[in-house]
Amino acid sequence: MEPATLLQPLNMLMFFVLPLLFLLLVLVRTHRKLPYPPGPRGLPVIGNMLMVEQLTHRGLAKLAKIYGGIFHLRLGLLHMVVVSTPEFAREVLQVQDNIFSNRPATHAIKFLTYDRADMAFAHYGPFWRQMRKLCVMKLFSRKRAESWASVQDEVECTVRSVATKYGSPVNIGELVFNLTNNIIYRAAFGSDLIEGQDQFVSILQEFSKLFGAFNIADFFPGLNWVDPQGLNTRLSKARQSLDRFIDRIIDDHLAKKKKTNDADDTDMVDDLLAFYSEEAKNNKFNDLQVSVNLTRENIKAIIMDVMFGGTETVASAIEWAMTELIKSPENLMRVQQELNEVVGQDRRVQESDLDKLTYLKCAIKETLRLHPPIPLLLHETSEDAEVAGYRIPARTRVVINAWAIGRDKTAWNDPEAFKPSRFLNEGAADFKGNNFEFIPFGSGRRSCPGMQLGLYGLELAVVHLLHCFSWELPNGMKPSDLDMSDVFGLTAPRASRLVAVPSPRLNVRLF
Secondary structure, three states: OOHHHHHHHHHHHHHHHHHHHHHHHHHHHHHHHOOOOOOOOOEOOOEOHHHHHHOOHHHHHHHHHHHOOEEEEEEOOEEEEEEOOHHHHHHHHHHOOOOOOEOOOOHHHHHHOOOOOOOOOOOOOHHHHHHHHHHHHHHOOOOOHHHHHHHHHHHHHHHHHHHOOOOOOEEHHHHHHHHHHHHHHHHHHOOOOOOOHHHHHHHHHHHHHHHHOOOHHHOOHHHOOOOOOOHHHHHHHHHHHHHHHHHHHHHHHHHHHHHHOOOOOOOHHHHHHOOEOOOHHHOOOHHHOOOOOEOHHHHHHHHHHHHHHHOHHHHHHHHHHHHHHHHOHHHHHHHHHHHHHHOOOOOOOOHHHHHHOHHHHHHHHHHHHHOOOOOEEEEEOOOOEEEOOEEEOOOOEEEEEHHHHOOOOOOOOOOOOOOHHHHHOOOOOOOOOOOOOOOOOOOHHHOOOOHHHHHHHHHHHHHHHHHHEEEEOHHHOOHHHOOOOEOOOOOOOEOOOOEEEEEEOOOOOOO
């Protein structure tokens, strides 16, 4: 055989195979060149776990000053990416929202939410969409009069309580936590269920501790069965307590429904039971076009979402608003002067007055900028992603530091100062999710579904406390002496409760 003949197959091989090998090499090298975002160097196996105490809103903000608006940490087997600037928040929450719309969940959260049977921690998908539609259009709807009436009634009770304590120190932090807890408890379970509220609060407190507990198995999932810290026993007891409490309430509601079938006086449990798998065939709310049949686990998990999402967050925001205004007498005077002009001192504030109180609303916005209800917004990638030339692997925990974004020097003038007037400017940022320098309620698919109800409670409580009473700090304390430090958790409440002394402002009797 001639040499030329021998070379033909080799030439063909070179012609087809070499370009494919070259293309494969380019693809592999391109993938390898795509780095993780910058971040502190970690140790073998454990990564950056020695930095776990820095993983608060303040600690992550300090790291962002070193490594930039997007940086990477590795905690055991878990990848974490932290976003601290508006431009990267927009990329994650808007441009690539479909990839970043899952929620991460620790072992404790998965267990206590019946393996993501709720809305807050369910992954993005058909089930989550139906659950959100149900919550937005039924549980938190403005048409649901009972929820909004519970806000009005409980605020009225709070005002009467404060009016009996003129001249005496009032623990505003405890006052507003009891207020929001009463609002949500009544909205969820009905106005006639008073018995057991203290028991339910203790269940919530244990859940909160377990949600925030450090569990090494979250970073090394293979250790779940070992349970090195003994958390599984506490988790089991906590869920059993919730089961006993809410199962009894569900059974009572089902029994009451069979007896009365009264659709006018309903609470959230009643609304959820309309979609209960045993009752869905008689569903009266087909206009919602919700095609999900709820289980008891769904109902219990959603109720826990509502209680956690509507109690600590709103209470913390009310306390911070009162703190910032008391610390800033000139802004407090301006808010109360507006109240004098719009409402006067011969009657109480009515709901129709709220839209006319422009400066009060600015003060609320400024409070939410400095003290967002949830300082760290948690997301998780559903697949590999790329942001700003950096590789974000699938199942990465993505943390949007709303607290740091609200204090970004490139987005806000004098960001550490409390200046409600900044929101008087035309075109000022709003919190509906399109201004990524101001996202106290998140943005995109996972934005807070209860925002309107929460804002209503926040505004109504603050306006009545400021309109009905004048406030002074106790024991000759000056506004500049107020401690403004916070404590990191689900929310970031004040490290010490706000205590102030009320005195009457109005010409009408409050009790």
